Amino acid sequence: MRAYAYFRTLKSKPMRKLLVFLSFLTLGIQVFSQDTTWVQTFTFDSITARRSWFQFPQELDTMRFEKVMMFYKLKCSPLTTWDQYDCGEWDYLTYTRVFDHTGVFDSVAKNSSRYLSNWTSPNVINYTPLPYTQSNNYLRDEYTRSVSGLLYSTAENSTNSSPWPFKTDEKGGRFQMLLTQSQLAQAGVQAGDLQSLKLYLHALASGSLYYPSIRIKSTNDTELLSFHTNGFMEVYNASTGIPGGLSPLVLGPNELVFYQAFTWDGVSNIILEFAFENDTPSPSSLSFESSSISTNQALSYQGKNGHLTFNGNNYTMLEYSDVVMGDEVTIEFWAKGNGVAGTNTSFLEAYDTLGNRVLNIHMPWSNNNLYWDAGNQTGYDRINKAMAPNEIDSVWNHWAFVKKQSTGEMFIYKNGVLWHSGTGLTRSMGYIHRFILGASKDQGIKWKGSIDEFRVFNTALSQATIQANYKNKIDATHPNWTNVKVYYDFDNTNYAVDKSPNQFKLMPSEFGMIQFDELPVAGVKQEMLLPLFSFGQGVVSSPVQTAVLSQKKLIEPIVVFEQMPLFRHFDIVNSYIGLPQGVSYQYDQNGHEIGQMPYVTTSQLLNAPIVCYNPPYEIIHDVEIARYITPYGIQFDLGPNGFTWKYDVTDYQMYLKGMVDLAAHNTQELIDLKFAFIKGIPPRDVHARQPIWSDFKSYNFAQMANDVVLQEKPIILSDTSQMFKIKTRMSGHGQVGDGACCEWVPNDHQIKVDGVPRYNWNIWQTTDCGDNPNIGQGGTWPYAREGWCPGDRVKEHEFELTPYVTPGDTVKLDYVINAVPSNDPGQAGGNYIAAYDLISYSAPNFQNDASISDVLNPNNWEYYSKWNPTCQNPRVVLKNTGAQPLTSCRIFAWITYGDNIVYDWTGNLGFLEETVIELPVDNIDWWTDLYSHQTFTAWVADVNGIIGEDEYNQNSLKSVKFDAPERIDGAFYVWLTTNNKASENKYRLIDHAGNILFQRDVLTNQTQYKDTFNLAPGCYSIIVEDSDSDGLGFWYSSQVEGETTGQMRLRQVGGSYIEFFPADFGNYHRYDFSVGFTLGVKEEELAHEIAVFPNPTTGLTTIEVSGSVYNDASIELYDLSGRKLLAEKMNATEYFAESFIDLSQMQAGTYLVRITTNQRVYTKELVKQ
Helix, strand or coil: CCHHHHHHHHHHCCHHHHHHHHHHHHHHHHHHCCCEEEEECCCCCCCCCCEEEEECCHHHHHCCEEEEEEEEEEECCCCCCCCCCCCCCCCCEEEEEEEEEEEEEECCEEEEECEEECCECCCEEEEEECCCCCEEEEEEEEEECCCCCCEECCCCCCCEEECCCCCCCCCEEEEEEEECHHHHHHCCCCCEEEEEEEEEEEECCCCCECCEEEEEEEECCCCCCCCCCCCCEEEECCCECCCCCECCCCCEEEEEEEEEEEEECCCCEEEEEEEEECCCCCCCCCEEEEEECCCCCEEEEECCCCEEEEECCCCEEECCCCEEEECEEEEEEEEEECCCCCCCCCCEEEECCCCCEEEEEECCCCCCEEEEEECCCCCCEEEEEECCHHHHECCCEEEEEEEECCCCEEEEEECCEEEEEECCCCCCCEEECEEEECECCCCCCECEEEEEEEEEECCCCCHHHHHHHCCCCCCCCCCCHHHEEEEECCCCCCCCCECCCCCCCEEECCCCCEECCCCCCCCCEECCEEECEEEEECCCCCCCEEEEEEEEEECCCEEEEEEEEECCEEEEEEEEEEEECCEEEEECCCCCEEEEEECCCCEEEECCEEEEECCCEEEEEEEEEEEEECCCCCCCCCCCCCEEEEEECHHHHHHCCCEEEEEECCCCCEEEEEEEEEECCCCCCEEEEEECCCCCEEEEHHHHHCCCCCCCEEEECCCCCCEEEEEEEEEEECEECCCCEECCCCCCEEEEECCEEEEEECCEECCCCCCCCCCCCCCCCCCCEECCCCCEECCEEEEECHHHCCCCCEEEEEEEECCCCCCCHHHHHCEEEEEEEEEEECCCCCCCCEEEEEEEECCCCHHHCCCCCCCCCCEEEEEECCCCCEEEEEEEEECCCCCEEEEEEEEEECCCCEEEEECCCCCHHHHCCCCCCCEEEEEEECHHHCCCCCCCHHHHEEEEECCCCEECCCCEEEEEECCCCHHHEEEEEEECCCCEEEEECCCCCCCEEEEEECCCCEEEEEEEEECCCCCCCCHHHHHHHCCCCCEEEEEECCCCEEEECCCCCCCEEEEEEEECCCCCCCHHHCCEEEEEECCCECCEEEEEEEECCCCCEEEEEECCCCCEEEEEECEECCCEEEEEEECCCCCCEEEEEEEEECCCEEEEEEEEC
């Protein structure tokens, strides 16, 4: 409706109303220029500073504010330090926080026990120190046969002696030797059954051989370079010189009769394996007659090979603690994961007395990246790299992690070869208070698998040193032996023995963590002596005899750390290891308990509580005033000037005074953060804010569901406030259980007031993520999540408490969430980051008042860019800011004063309720901007039938800047190429009022549609939608669902391209344009002449624009798939602009040049030859 039409309707109205409106027009500029104080905090120059003190103007302390807004602008930049991307790779949770310094100091007592025994603190610890003899007994079947009349092969002549194949002065051993077909044939061995083996003793101590095993296999190998694992057949397991066993061995030949024959085919080579385990070794070893060899035919391993196992629930702690690590470190070990791919793990973590990380290895994290962290100086240094499946699980690999602070280098070596590295990493390691292996510092995140040969050095080992020693045991001959701080090989004993000179113990969280069921990964030696042998062949008819022997295995000891308070922490001052009080067990051949016998211990430790005190600290309230989720940053950009989000922080204005300790965002992006204090009268005055349960924190889903946390809490309401509100801010995190809770699971939330459910809400963002204007992010940005979207604000949910309470009374508030699903109990591990604030207010300041709280379109705020620029019917947000219900009002809207839309609204809004109103435009001339302000203004008056201004006119008017949509004249066509999931898509053409002029809602896969239009002057929109939130093409849909990529373009009939629709647009993309006119522009200003020469080109091309460009023009270059290849500002004056593009490095083909002036957009084709 035009302004003069409105004035004519006033003839029957009181003249006072006309005068009020005319006087308002003269006041418009004054009202729009509200008294606003801007406070700048962080700027784009604050590259890494994310917490600082800022002085807010003193005059703000006594002012009254209608509203306080926070402008949160982010920018992608190569200056960011988080990772290698201009915007950080991952969608991280970030907070804007004010640290409210109270000036009150306190100190926290830390309680513990003097003795820690395998991670527990019993009152009395009874034990027997090492050495002790108490053992568990395991029954073992040993098999023998009697033989006679066998024919024996010829043994070689002895040239030497060796303890192999049974080095009996050790607690175990393994020896494999390869015998070739020619060696067997030369010795006279015939194809057929091998019934026995003669070994020739050179010297013996007792002639005892405890718990042996001989196995044989055929092979085509001609060399023995590593232990064979599969294909063996056991032929012998009888002990000698032990009660119940065979007679002791003697000097000279000893025949070991097989309990089952091995059949040799006469053509294959064979491998014999000799192994034994004995927890009570002989004082000296057997010695066997041997002969020298020059080929790789024999391997040995000295001792009982052990490894440390983690089952996902257990962990260990090193006695190596309360030490200064220094500036260099190397941690190396062999590891084999067990089902940890795709999960969050912590292989080890060392931390200081304040709980700050010093060393850490995630192997892997849920993204299957390996992370190596080292440093303790305002954070830690980190390098990371994706792991292959055979680097994570089921395969033994050697890893070495190195940090050298002086050069800023960090390295990761795999199997002696450099795997990953980083530079510029200069944080020193500093002080280590505790060193946890197998879990994080709080044991909340664990690792599952096996490790061996664990070593820590306080120096940065070279690659050559690592490569030369990673397959070996190390000792004093190692070039860096003096730098070894810890060395566990987990061999021989069921407790970890530190082979370094330091003798640091390792405390397990449970028994049985050291196992002896794997072949060794280091310390295997190539032997150059073979024991003399002779095989017995013939027929054996005697039956197998079974003897039951008892094998003793020492009971596993406990490890005890003694702690004492020292400098505000507990220092490990002593350690003990010994037999725990208990019983010895007897097990049958299947490992079942069949008996037990108690024993008496000899020593006792009496536990006692100990306490230390943390340093006095100021009580500081960590107040979250806003929350944000970073975008997925790979191949993503927030524009040359950044992107701004706006937060209403009026409820937190009491913290924004004087010197403010402020923190915001992280270092993934640059941040510019400013506050706008809009002076005036609010709908109600803020009195106080207090956390209901605590300041924002993480809550476990299971504990929330089981009412372990967020329990019913009494709150005393202020007797000087009249109104109260609950403000919540929640975001679900974690990807656990089949449903991947709580990021990907919608749950139901409730707050009870005095036991009565009053507020039920959901935070599941069904379409919000796909509606995000920040399209084309690197990850799964468009999909629905629980309470957040990548690259967007975290929403707040507010609930008016006033109707259910009385000022000064005590109210009980209780949070409730649905139960953990019984069919998916894994979801219990998910969590929520949540803040629940109680805000207290005055009574309403107005009775009959309304405001235009926002303008959705037209508006050039980038957050509304999916709807803008546009000349669709304007949409404004009407808000009731008066105590009385808002039932009617009149809204005026204009671009040029006097040419107004007038809209009479009726409805029913309660105090502070809002509604979106669409204002109909009846004549496109209304969009004419006579003063070239490109400003849209809306004003609300006549509230509840009271003619003229309402009680507080300052909030009644809202003005915003806008940009003109592009203009299309003449015939054009929409060219849509569908992907292979066309049923998810549809598109429509609508006019300014939303009327559908054309639509395609049934599409065929991988089909081209060309729809031609020649429209009358007006405002139009073309909208394409996707029901699966993944646009016409999305990397994740392509990889996971096999979805192809479609295209959508607009092109002049017989002319150039007008618009390329992005493929990765989420839920929808709309293109708004005008026909026959340009918003806010005089027609004579539109004429431009575009020159592109030479065209075609082989390299350098000039683009010129002649006409009114007003010192502002830009150029973009696209390929025909819509991929942007170049974007830059043109060299522009008032009436001319030029750019020079070099295509010499680009492929031959057709490209599109898109030129944007301050008034229009042009597209030209450019051909590269």
